Amino acid sequence: MIPGTTRRLADLGSVTLECFEAGEGPLIVLLHGFPELAFSWRHQVAPLVAAGWRVFVPNQRGYGASSAPAEVEAYDLEALAGDVAALIRQAGDGPAVVIGHDWGAPVAWHTARRYPGLVRAVGALSVPHAARAPRPPLELMRAAAGPDHVYYIDYFQQPGLAEAEMEADVRAFLLGFFWSISGDAPREERFRPIPRGGRFIDAITVPSKLPPWLSEADLQVYVDAFSATGFRGGLNWYRNVNRNWQRSADLASDVIPQPAFFVTGGRDPARNPPAIERLPSLLPDLRVFEILPGCGHWTQQERPAEVNDLLLRFLATL
Known part of the structure; x- marks a missing residue:
């Protein structure tokens, strides 16, 4: 699937992950x-x-x-970070650098906190590390959405609802979602709030042509994969937001001491400006911190050259 890599199925005990590997040297x-x-x-x-x-x-x-357990609880951050820790241990090369994008970001941050001996440095694209919320996250999301709208993560809580919408036309959903939170979408085609009683699928716009960073062949890779698996596994990650909050209460501090990296787009709706402003207090060794003007949510796909330069600059400091 990824040119220049070797594909293998990594047996981690409770699950098997499809993994693409390349190169020699320290592990990332x-x-x-x-x-x-x-x-x-x-x-x-x-x-x-x-x-x-x-x-x-x-x-x-x-x-x-990769394995797709049936239970919603199988997709909480403890399980996901455990998978990353198991991969690192299986590699046998000592501590690794872990970098995540979107949902991969909280997995990376959580792995660094839960398994500090296995993570020599950590970073994320789009989603910053944030201090523990004062109340269960769904409560805060519902309050912020108000009486007339439904926050998308709250919308995803009912198993089967979003799946049916997305799987009715996999290509249209993927293209519309990629477009609507990218840096290329004009204001009128950006992701819109979901009215109470409305549908998630109506909050996105399917463009007449692909954005310049996504070829038809690229899109087809995603379409083929999700046509085969559906979206239940990925949506189950969202159904653990309160569980993640509950199960992380034992972590003594929000501070991550490892060398850190964070890059986001200036038009990324997930960038969370208040959390970004607080990053230096939670990541005391934040070595690369950039906001890419005009970039949307799909950071490493929209701006690969810039992301690669920043990532290599960070790795050179280790």
């Missing part, structure tokens, strides 16, 4: 988000290998040919 693990795949990191592998890194890019649980 790249974690994708929703609705993406390991393929979303296709532009980063060759530059990292050329710089002397051993690159692991898994399809996380629920995606591609």
Whole structure:
């Protein structure tokens, strides 16, 4: 799926992950988000290998040919970070650098906190590390949405609802979602609030042509994968937001001491400006911190050259 990589199925005990690997040297693990795949990191592998890194890019649980447990609880951050820790241990190369995008970002941050001895440095695209919420996240989301709208994560809580919408036309959903939160979409075609009683699928716009960073062949990789698996596994990640909050209460501090990296887009709706402003207090060794003007949510796909330069700059400091 990713040129220049070797595909293998990594047996981690409770689950098997489809993993794409390349290169020799110190280990870096790249974690994708929703609705993406390991393929979303296709532009980063060759530059990292050329710089002397051993690159692991898994399809996380629920995606591609990786295991997709039936239970919603199987997709909480404890399980997902446990998968990353198991991959690092299996590699046998000592602590790794872990970088995540979108949902891969909280997995990366959580792995660094839960398994500090296995993570030598950590970073994320789009989603910053944030301090623990004062109340269960769904309560805060519902309050912020108000009486007339439904926050999209809240909308995803009912199993089967969003799946049916997305799977009715996989290509249209993927293209519309990729477009509507990209940096290319004009204001009138950006992701819209979901009115109470409305549908998630109506909050996106399917464009008449593909954005310049996504070819028809690229899109087809995603379409083929999600046509085979559906979206249940990825959506189950969202159904654990309160569980993640509950199960992380034992972590003594929000501070992550490892060398850190954060890059987001200036038009990324997930960038969370208040959390970004607080990042230096939570990441005391924040070595690369950039906001890419005009870039949307799909950071490493929209701006691969810039992301690669920043990532290599960060890795050179380790």
